Amino acid sequence: xxxxxxxxxxxxxxxxxxxxxxxxxxxxxxxxxxxxxxxxxxxxxxxxxxxxxxxxxxxxxxxxxxxxxxxxxxxxxxxxxxxxxxxxxxxxxxxxxxxxxxxxxxxxxxxxxxxxxxxxxxxxxxxxxxxxxxxxxxxxxxxxxxxxxxxxxxxxxxxxxxxxxxxxxxxx
Numbered sequence: 001x002x003x004x005x006x007x008x009x010x011x012x013x014x015x016x017x018x019x020x021x022x023x024x025x026x027x028x029x030x031x032x033x034x035x036x037x038x039x040x041x042x043x044x045x046x047x048x049x050x051x052x053x054x055x056x057x058x059x060x061x062x063x064x065x066x067x068x069x070x071x072x073x074x075x076x077x078x079x080x081x082x083x084x085x086x087x088x089x090x091x092x093x094x095x096x097x098x099x100x101x102x103x104x105x106x107x108x109x110x111x112x113x114x115x116x117x118x119x120x121x122x123x124x125x126x127x128x129x130x131x132x133x134x135x136x137x138x139x140x141x142x143x144x145x146x147x148x149x150x151x152x153x154x155x156x157x158x159x160x161x162x163x164x165x166x167x168x169x170x171x172x
Contacts, residue, residue: 009135010059010142011125017051018114025107034094041094041103045086046150048110049159052079053149054142056162059128062138067127071116075124076163078113082106083159090158 008016021044028040056079060072085106092099117124129135 006143008139010133010138011129011135013139013142014051014055014059014125015118017047018118021047021051021110022114025103025110028103028107037094037100037103041089041099044103044106045090045159046153048082048086048106049153049157050146050149052083052159053153054145055079058141058145059138062133063124063128063131066131066133067124071124071127075113075117078109078116080161080163082109082113083161084164085109086159 003012005013005016024040024044024047028037028044031037031040056076060075063072085102089099089102089106092102094100120126
């Protein structure tokens, strides 16, 4: 029996988000009309902004000091690189020369990031579970933040980077 989002623990929630975004990227690859591509790209960007918020504000802080810190640091930098593309995609449109390429590169970046988090032994999720983090308590906090983050980002808030300097992806 499949769990609902409300029944999932923190790692199951994050993995469900990963599968959802993977599916959206697949749909984008197969889409042909400009309006459909733009709609899918906007949905992908929203999902990723919300997902990065819950990871960076709830999950990663809980992992800090409990798992290899370099994994957390790398994940945050990977998020920031993705956020630069997310902001570029949201500011652009399917008529722009590099629009599809930006979505494709974002897809590849996310695929790498997901692989790093989900590795069986040395991955972030495996290490977090082995460290004994309370995945149910984290899930409750993540669900609450997901609701507020969705509202914030649906209203047009840009993705903000924390590890990049200059104006590349940093909201003013």
